[in-house]
Amino acid sequence: MFEGPKPRAAVLRTKEYHPPLGSRDGVRLDFNENTFACSPKVLGVLGxxxxxxxxxxxxxxxxxxxxxxxxxxxxxxxxxxxxxxxxxxxxxxxxxxxxxxxxxxxxxxxxxxxxxxxxxxxxxxxxxxxxxxxxxxxxxxxxxxxxxxxxxxxxxxxxxxxxxxxxxxxxxxxxxxxxxxxxxxxxxxxxxxxxxxxxxxxxxxxxxxxxxxxxxxxxxxxxxxxxxxxxxxxxxxxxxxxxxxxxxxxxxxxxxDEAYLKWYVEEVLEGRKQFAAALERLGVSYWPSDANFILANIGAKHKEFAAAMRRSSVLVRDRSNDPGCDGCVRITMGTLEHTTIGIKALEASLAEIAWRANED
The missing domain is CATH 3.40.640.10 (Type I PLP-dependent aspartate aminotransferase-like (Major domain))
Known part of the structure; x- marks a missing residue:
């Protein structure tokens, strides 16, 4: 059977990237995007x-x-x-x-x-x-x-x-x-x-x-x-x-629109502080972050946690397949409103999956 031309060897060994599939309806704390909106001045130009x-x-x-x-x-x-x-x-x-x-x-x-x-x-x-x-x-x-x-x-x-x-x-x-x-x-x-x-x-x-x-x-x-x-x-x-x-x-x-940028960055930085405090209060270990997200160590129940968060209409990103990141979930920081929603979902999801600190 004729299979057609083959790509060059480098293409055959290229690592594939598979973006997560499925609906992204909900609070988007999964892709490190701006969780709110662009500057209104941008919309004015688009119009x-x-x-x-x-x-x-x-x-x-x-x-x-x-x-x-x-x-x-x-x-x-x-x-x-x-x-x-x-x-x-x-x-x-x-x-x-x-x-x-x-x-x-x-x-x-x-x-x-x-x-x-x-x-x-x-x-x-x-x-x-x-x-x-x-x-x-x-x-x-x-x-x-x-x-x-x-x-x-x-x-x-x-x-x-x-x-x-x-x-x-x-x-x-x-x-x-x-x-x-x-x-x-x-x-x-x-x-x-x-x-x-x-x-x-x-x-x-x-x-x-x-x-x-x-x-x-x-x-x-x-x-x-x-x-x-x-x-x-x-x-x-x-x-x-x-x-x-x-x-x-x-x-x-x-x-x-520097004022808008300044507002959004301040929202994220304050949200990062509040989310880190919530993780500490709940006994979830995490790594200090200088970005608009936090990597948390959920452990063996990382998939259950991500699914429970989705049921609470909050999307997070399971990063367990990354080298050295087994059990880790990345959570994006956005506006303070979204941070509040995310913390409530965090509390509810950990309770739903009966998560306990120091679980393997």
């Missing part, structure tokens, strides 16, 4: 877009200049992408070749491995310890002459743990011939950045997303920042029209 506007190919250059100015970077150092996922894909396609190594501390964002495994490079995993702090010494020891890309999510997902500037500088210094990606998707909930080093360190790349605090996940919009000497190669790889016109039209008002 003004005409039919004729949709006939034009998108031009990202003017908006990239605006973003660069907003971040105090040069326009040549900024590249808008179709979400941070495309930025990761572009990095892998630009810098990873056969014989190269992609150094990946784990657990971490799954798309690094997905896109890395689609190349001819070898992925070298570095497992974090039980406290999920960044395994600096282990990472430094794994760096070799073959290391071409290192991914550091800061803060990290699904753990929420952050990496110090000093640690990042040590990695950059140890691997001058490798691209060091610092993924700052959760920057607004952490406030620490290495974006100011872009002009000084050619092997540093920083990514940001507009899906989280800005509430634009449905428009798929991210950003990649790098020194001009490296950016020229990434611009060769990326599609010239990968960022759609609606996203480009909505980003300027989202950036402009």
């Amino acid at each position: 003004s877009i005409s039919r004729a506007d949709l006939t034009k190919y998108p031009e990202r250059d003017p908006v990239e200049k605006l973003v660069a100015s907003h971040l105090e970077l040069k326009a040549e150092q900024v590249l808008l992408t179709n979400g941070v996922d495309e930025a990761i894909h572009v990095l892998c396609q630009t810098f990873l070749d056969e014989g190269d190594e992609f150094l990946l501390p784990i657990p971490t964002y799954s798309m690094y491995e997905v896109y890395g495994s689609s190349t001819e490079a070898k992925i070298v995993f570095v497992q974090a310890g039980v406290d999920f702090s960044f395994p600096l010494e282990a990472v430094l020891q794994k760096i070799t002459s073959s290391t071409k890309l290192i991914a550091i999510a800061n803060p990290n997902s699904p753990t929420g743990r952050s990496v110090s500037r000093e640690s990042i500088l040590k990695v950059l210094d140890r691997a001058p011939n490798a691209i060091v990606l610092v993924d700052e998707a959760y920057y607004h909930f952490y406030s620490q950045t290495v974006l100011d080093l872009i002009d000084k360190i050619p092997n540093l790349v920083v990514t940001r997303t507009f899906s989280k605090a800005y509430g634009l996940a449905g428009l798929r919009l991210g950003m990649l920042a790098a020194h001009e000497s490296q950016m020229q190669w990434m611009r060769r790889i990326i599609s010239p029209y990968s960022v759609n016109g609606l996203a480009l039209a909505c980003l300027p008002p989202a950036l402009e």
Whole structure:
């Protein structure tokens, strides 16, 4: 029987990503999105877009200049992408070749491995310890002459743990011939950045997303920042029209509405504090987080817990399949209203499944 052409070997071994299936009706504490809404100024721009506007190919250059100015970077150092996922894909396609190594501390964002495994490079995993702090010494020891890309999510997902500037500088210094990606998707909930080093360190790349605090996940919009000497190669790889016109039209008002962004971030930070207090009161262990979520250790009843939360119309994400995360569930922080709902569901769900502290 004729089976047709086969894909290249790298595609056959690429790790698949399967987003959770099923309805997402309820309070969305599962995907680290903005749980409320985008800025009302964004909706104003969407309402003004005409039919004729949709006939034009998108031009990202003017908006990239605006973003660069907003971040105090040069326009040549900024590249808008179709979400941070495309930025990761572009990095892998630009810098990873056969014989190269992609150094990946784990657990971490799954798309690094997905896109890395689609190349001819070898992925070298570095497992974090039980406290999920960044395994600096282990990472430094794994760096070799073959290391071409290192991914550091800061803060990290699904753990929420952050990496110090000093640690990042040590990695950059140890691997001058490798691209060091610092993924700052959760920057607004952490406030620490290495974006100011872009002009000084050619092997540093920083990514940001507009899906989280800005509430634009449905428009798929991210950003990649790098020194001009490296950016020229990434611009060769990326599609010239990968960022759609609606996203480009909505980003300027989202950036402009700093009051809305400040309000939402403050809601999340206060909600994170309240949710952590509730977990402590109930005896549920968790890891300190600098992001808009908390990773809780539910233990053997993690699946039952997630299902019970769904019955309470609150969605959470079971992360037990992540390396070192057996029994762990990630819970997104949103507005204080959603935090209150989430805490009530937490209490009800633990009671429903007869959960007890220190259960295996």
